[in-house]
Amino acid sequence: MPLLEKRDEGAAVIEDRFARIEDDGDLPGDGNLLVSLERFLSDKDALLARAGDLGVWLRSEQTPQELVGDLERIALVALDFPIFSDGRSYSSARLLRERHGYAGELRAIGDVLCEQLGFMLRSGFDTFQMASPNALEEFAAIAREVQIVYQPTGDGQATATDLRIGS
Amino acid sequence: MYHYDEYDHALVKDRVAQFRRQVDRRISGELTEEQFRPLRLMNGLYLQLHAYMLRVAIPYGTLDSRQLRKLAYIGRRYDKGYGHFTTRQNLQYNWPKLEETPDILSELAEVEMHAIQTSGNCIRNTTSDQYAGAAADEIEDPRIWCEIVRQWSTLHPEFSFLPRKFKIAITGCEDDRAAVRVHDIGLIMKRGEGGEVGFEVIVGGGLGRTPFLGKHIRSWLPKEDLLSYLEAILRTYNMLGRRDNKYKARIKVTVHETGAEEFTRLVEEEWNEIKDSALKLPKEEMDRIAAHFKAPSFRVLDAESAEQEERAARDPAFASWIRHNTVAHKAPGYAIANISLKPVGLPPGDATSDQMDLIADLAEEFSFDDVRVTHGQNLVLPHVERSRLPELYDRLATAGLSTANVGLLSDIICCPGLDYCALANARSIPIATQLSERFADQGRLSLIGEMQIKISGCINACGHHHVGHIGILGVDRKGEEHYQIQLGGSAAEDASLGKILGRGFSADQVVDVVDQLVDVYLELREDDERFIDTFRRVGQGPFKERVYATA
Numbered sequence: 197m198p199l200l201e202k203r204d205e206g207a208a209v210i211e212d213r214f215a216r217i218e219d220d221g222d223l224p225g226d227g228n229l230l231v232s233l234e235r236f237l238s239d240k241d242a243l244l245a246r247a248g249d250l251g252v253w254l255r256s257e258q259t260p261q262e263l264v265g266d267l268e269r270i271a272l273v274a275l276d277f278p279i280f281s282d283g284r285s286y287s288s289a290r291l292l293r294e295r296h297g298y299a300g301e302l303r304a305i306g307d308v309l310c311e312q313l314g315f316m317l318r319s320g321f322d323t324f325q326m327a328s329p330n331a332l333e334e335f336a337a338i339a340r341e342v343q344i345v346y347q348p349t350g351d352g353q354a355t356a357t358d359l360r361i362g363s
Numbered sequence: 364m365y366h367y368d369e370y371d372h373a374l375v376k377d378r379v380a381q382f383r384r385q386v387d388r389r390i391s392g393e394l395t396e397e398q399f400r401p402l403r404l405m406n407g408l409y410l411q412l413h414a415y416m417l418r419v420a421i422p423y424g425t426l427d428s429r430q431l432r433k434l435a436y437i438g439r440r441y442d443k444g445y446g447h448f449t450t451r452q453n454l455q456y457n458w459p460k461l462e463e464t465p466d467i468l469s470e471l472a473e474v475e476m477h478a479i480q481t482s483g484n485c486i487r488n489t490t491s492d493q494y495a496g497a498a499a500d501e502i503e504d505p506r507i508w509c510e511i512v513r514q515w516s517t518l519h520p521e522f523s524f525l526p527r528k529f530k531i532a533i534t535g536c537e538d539d540r541a542a543v544r545v546h547d548i549g550l551i552m553k554r555g556e557g558g559e560v561g562f563e564v565i566v567g568g569g570l571g572r573t574p575f576l577g578k579h580i581r582s583w584l585p586k587e588d589l590l591s592y593l594e595a596i597l598r599t600y601n602m603l604g605r606r607d608n609k610y611k612a613r614i615k616v617t618v619h620e621t622g623a624e625e626f627t628r629l630v631e632e633e634w635n636e637i638k639d640s641a642l643k644l645p646k647e648e649m650d651r652i653a654a655h656f657k658a659p660s661f662r663v664l665d666a667e668s669a670e671q672e673e674r675a676a677r678d679p680a681f682a683s684w685i686r687h688n689t690v691a692h693k694a695p696g697y698a699i700a701n702i703s704l705k706p707v708g709l710p711p712g713d714a715t716s717d718q719m720d721l722i723a724d725l726a727e728e729f730s731f732d733d734v735r736v737t738h739g740q741n742l743v744l745p746h747v748e749r750s751r752l753p754e755l756y757d758r759l760a761t762a763g764l765s766t767a768n769v770g771l772l773s774d775i776i777c778c779p780g781l782d783y784c785a786l787a788n789a790r791s792i793p794i795a796t797q798l799s800e801r802f803a804d805q806g807r808l809s810l811i812g813e814m815q816i817k818i819s820g821c822i823n824a825c826g827h828h829h830v831g832h833i834g835i836l837g838v839d840r841k842g843e844e845h846y847q848i849q850l851g852g853s854a855a856e857d858a859s860l861g862k863i864l865g866r867g868f869s870a871d872q873v874v875d876v877v878d879q880l881v882d883v884y885l886e887l888r889e890d891d892e893r894f895i896d897t898f899r900r901v902g903q904g905p906f907k908e909r910v911y912a913t914a
Contacts, residue, residue, distance in 0.1 A: 259602065280401065281484065283524025287601050290521055295636060311402060318520035341381050344374040346514045348641035349521070356370040356514065361647045 664696025789837025
């Protein structure tokens with residue numbers, strides 16, 4: 197499964213530097229870990245005290261609310277799309293970026309299809325775990341194929357209104 | 364009306380190119396039907412019983428002649444010479460070929476139209492009052508706000524994968540012709556305590572399997588806060604709405620299960636976080652869009668027209684048309700003219716390409732190049748000089764467009780039913796056409812007066828049967844088409860949901876049953892009482908008694 201990171205133009209395939217640990221798995225002494233929200237909440241002190249970077253993944257029905265106080269110490273939040281049509285993680289992404297000021301890596305995982313990439317970029321995602329073997333080509337062709345946007349989001353892109361009034 | 368600027372044009376053009384690539388990938392076999400399905404459904408392309416169906420958005424039901432001629436042309440060139448106007452003020456083509464749909468969208472883009480978000484679990488075409496800008500009691504033209512919502516909702520990154528489809532309606536009048544109480548969000552323009560114009564906000568109405576009237580969640584909202592408030596409602600719904608069962612996924616169920624009070628609290632809490640964000644509408648942008656909806660330069664005329672009165676005095680058919688199809692206009696000497704798409708014996712809401720071309724000509728000649736689509740599946744010329752109504756009537760009559768039945772029994776709302784739709788249990792169109800034949804007599808129609816019959820071919824309620832004065836629901840009973848009757852619904856400012864009368868009827872009984880219901884009403888009505896008023900006064904009893912005594 198390629199992991200893509202957005203670039204100014206297109207994207208690049210990157211190495212996943214996080215190891216996913218199951219809820220009942222032992223904590224290794226070092227290395228970067230990705231854990232569930234449940235694991236994070238139950239083992240928070242130990243996880244935050246470790247040497248490596250910490251990532252937390254949220255299922256689509258979980259909101260980022262419980263991460264709010266610790267976001268500065270979290271390097272990755274992975275938001276799940278159990279099926280492409282479940283759009284809850286778009287809201288979670290915007291809340292993390294725009295309300296809670298989260299500046300770390302925001303990763304889309306699960307059923308991530310190329311047609312969703314444009315929406316995901318605008319919602320604040322910057323990495324994408326995609327099943328398609330052609331993900332990189334698809335990203336280049338599709339992610340920004342509609343260039344004008346109407347909605348202000350936290351991605352800073354000028355909206356049609358901004359362009360009209362020249363701000 | 365609104366005209367695209369370079370940014371609106373660029374977006375639609377990009378979207379057409381995107382869809383063309385998707386169709387190419389489907390035709391080449393790179394995408395399976397299963398993979399293609401969600402993509403085509405983001406662009407109004409359905410696979411029906413016999414063919415693809417393409418639903419074209421008509422934003423808030425407003426067209427100019429150029430656009431209507433294009434719809435006529437597409438009907439002729441790519442379909443079977445007609446189109447079907449829907450209850451959401453859109454137009455459907457029932458027979459397009461898959462490989463030609465990108466060309467159709469290119470043609471539409473030339474006249475500032477598209478099919479974006481006419482399907483899928485996203486924010487659909489925002490609908491409005493068909494008399495916007497012409498109605499006498501209007502506070503402000505609601506289409507300004509419909510256009511603002513259109514832009515904000517188009518390809519919204521956060522709200523393109525909602526739990527279920529989402530429909531917004533806006534009206535600028537107390538008289539509700541936009542059915543705002545049965546929409547996911549209904550907005551009514553209102554004056555606040557200081558006299559400034561804003562919105563009353565209603566959430567969680569809807570029809571379908573479990574009909575609900577919307578709940579008032581805010582009595583007044585300042586205009587510049589409209590988008591932040593909508594975003595707060597949509598975000599609350601996106602995160603809270605059920606995704607385990609598509610029949611419980613609409614916001615009406617979310618509001619019902621959460622409780623209106625708690626839902627309101629959540630929305631207000633969210634809104635407090637975002638109301639001072641970039642969503643606050645700049646005055647320049649509100650003014651820019653409002654300028655597109657400036658009233659046309661009406662001539663200074665006498666309120667009455669001798670030409671209209673002289674013709675009406677000697678021509679009863681014209682007099683009936685004036686009485687039923689025209690409505691008072693805000694400017695003296697003008698009328699709003701409805702064009703019925705409910706002729707005797709033909710499917711409700713269909714218009715041929717030739718009829719569309721004629722109506723486009725008439726819009727240019729008689730109505731400041733302005734045509735409206737109604738949620739009742741008729742068309743409207745909103746600004747016609749009264750003195751020219753006789754000429755307009757004669758021109759409409761040449762094309763079978765002068766049926767004088769708007770608001771009357773044969774002005775039926777009807778879904779496509781089993782003739783087209785893969786979901787339907789029963790046919791709807793034949794019931795509608797048979798009713799129009801039974802009640803073809805103009806004298807009897809006029810005598811019965813205002814009456815709304817609404818027919819759905821299955822419980823998804825696309826024909827709005829819950830809010831018909833008489834609602835007819837097609838069901839499947841052991842493989843046979845069967846029809847339940849409900850009475851007492853309304854989608855207007857006095858909104859209510861109908862109640863089932865009793866056991867259903869076979870297809871060949873339905874028309875007789877409606878006839879009996881009408882007889883009971885005519886016997887019991889007092890003064891000018893409408894059917895719905897008589898029903899509300901006397902209840903189901905007398906109707907039930909008559910229908911089941913003889914059936």
